[in-house]
Amino acid sequence: MLHEEVVGRIRDILLDGEITPGARIPERELCERLQISRTPLREALKVLAAERLVLLLPHRGSRAAKLTDKDMRDLFEVCQGLEALAGELACERITDAEMELIATAHAAMVQHYRERDLIQYYRGNRTIHEAIVAAAGNPVLSGLYASVTARIRRARYVTPMTPQRWALAVQEHEAILNALQRRDSTGLSHILRTHLRHKREEVLQAGFADTDNSDLIRESA
Amino acid sequence: MLHEEVVGRIRDILLDGEITPGARIPERELCERLQISRTPLREALKVLAAERLVLLLPHRGSRAAKLTDKDMRDLFEVCQGLEALAGELACERITDAEMELIATAHAAMVQHYRERDLIQYYRGNRTIHEAIVAAAGNPVLSGLYASVTARIRRARYVTPMTPQRWALAVQEHEAILNALQRRDSTGLSHILRTHLRHKREEVLQAGFADTDNSDLIRESA
DNA sequence: ATCGCTAATTTTGCATTCAAAAATGCGAAA
DNA sequence: TTTCGCATTTTTGAATGCAAAATTAGCGAT
Structure with a gap:
């Protein structure tokens, strides 16, 4: 092996x-x-x-x-920053083929939203963000992004999703696609920051990850 | 051990x-x-x-x-993004004590500039950027920043520094300090991006790191 | 003399082994 | 009965040893 x-x-x-x-x-x-x-x-x-x-x-x-609330906030903050950076770079460098791919993924995701298939929706959502990061053409960025998202992954899945928030997220995704197609880097950067700020609020509201790794050290002292 | x-x-x-x-x-x-x-x-x-x-x-x-030109560009791009993010966050969270510390470090760095002590200048420069990242109060961000800067460190030191570029860098640092003191997050973000873009251009112009890790794989095939 | 092939040597990767540190369990004393 | 202390057991961390892979060296053929 x-x-x-x-x-x-x-x-x-x-x-x-x-x-x-x-x-x-x-x-x-x-x-x-x-x-x-x-x-x-x-x-x-x-x-x-x-x-x-x-x-x-x-x-x-x-x-x-284990992740504390603070850890989660920090991770989302950085994730947000990386996605914004990726979006800006992607606007400069994205190829038509990559654009096509993202548009397709977006359409599929919207379809999952219409069918209220949360799991598939999440999967599509992740695909799109990863595609944007890939389109930035920066392997260092991709690597950091992968490491950060890996750490958030579990939390992301347990996020409670209200109809309102879900609709908002889809709406924001429309805006993301739009800005990308217009190659509007500053606009996209702004949208992505907002988009993830919303996600972050969801997670924090869920009250997930309320414990602390430092227990693990203290508990044996 | x-x-x-x-x-x-x-x-x-x-x-x-x-x-x-x-x-x-x-x-x-x-x-x-x-x-x-x-x-x-x-x-x-x-x-x-x-x-x-x-x-x-x-x-x-x-x-x-080994780092290729492309690797260096990628690393600087990400470093730029992380510093910009750190700057924005620092504007929201920086304490007076931290602000004081950065101001002091800045003054020291300007003094080194006046004395044309490049090594000490670089050291001071690094201290300031690290302090801004620390002031962002986000350990995840600090960790990624440390890992990225570690990878560029050697290249950063070999950067050739012309009088013009040096003066520009100092000028930009004045602007950074100013924006921080005004807690102007968007302004600071913009400055930091520009600041690092200049640094990046220096490095690329130096033609450093012109080889590729993939040789290492190919060379033994 | 150079190229190609095979054998010896080196180096890598993993399993095993050994020593030290921590966790556990037991018994005695308060 | 509870708590402290000691001995046992378990687990961790590191050294050694062994098998597989790669590199190198040597030899023969063209």
Whole structure:
């Protein structure tokens, strides 16, 4: 099994919430499950710790990272900034093919909205944002974006969605597509900031992630 | 020796340019030098690979990452975006104490400019940008910023500095301080973007980093 | 002399092993 | 009964050893 595959598998396990945030990561069990020894597993955990998905307590094992309200706010703030930057850059660089792709994805997403299929809607939403980031043509940006969204992912899915907010989000997406097509970078930047500010408010209102990683350190002191 | 210490030591070795970018990392030699065995060393290399400071070629060892012109442009672009975001947030949240600190650092930097002490000027410049990022009160942002700046650091230092550019940079810094003091977030955001665009142009003009990591893969094919 | 092929050497990646630190359990004393 | 202390067990962190892959060296053929 390739090194990256191990990291990917564990990342998926964490993102799927299979290991509760804050819970101890059962080293032995994962070894058996992935059919590897502790050496590559521990290497993978170190990588995931660098990504902030795993918390490493010296001599006290590793735990799945927990996110506080503050962490979530911070992550959304940065995500917002990255998406705005991506939007600006995408306006300068997006190809017709990429534009086409985003338009298609947008249409599909609107369709999911009409059918009130939240899961599919979310999937489409993510596809569009990722496509915009990709269209920015900046791998460094893509990498940071991927790392930030990975950390928010679970929270994003549990966001409660009222009909009003959903309608607003779709409306904002129309505006995003529009600005992109007009290559209006400053306009798009502004919309994206607003768009994500709304998302952020949803999450905070949901009161998700009300605990703190620092317990994990304190609790054993 | 603590795990993080190993990562830190190797990171410093890389940032100091002690291992030429693109050069193979001598596993055995580093083991002797740090007085550790291969296991912790390899774990550290994996972490640094996650930070993109090290490139891991499966079955072909690890090398210090090399940066292409494109990589540099991408890094500066993102750095610019992060600094702009930090500036906006800092306007909302900066404390008087932090403001004071930045003002002091700015004065010191201007003094270094007057004395034409480039090294100290650079140091002061970095201090100010870091202080602005810190004032944004967003640890996620701080983390990403640290990782991006670490990757550009070497390039930043080799930037050739003409008197004109230097004067412009100082002028821009005056504007930054001014906008911060007025808590003018949109104005500051704009200035920071311009400021870093200038820096970026310097670097590109320097023709630094004209090679590509993909050689490292190709060269052994 | 150069190119191609095979064998030896080196290096990488992983499993195993060993030592140290932390968690646990048990018993004694308050 | 509760709490403190000690011994046992478990778990973590690192070193060593081993198998597989890649690099290098040597040899022969053209």
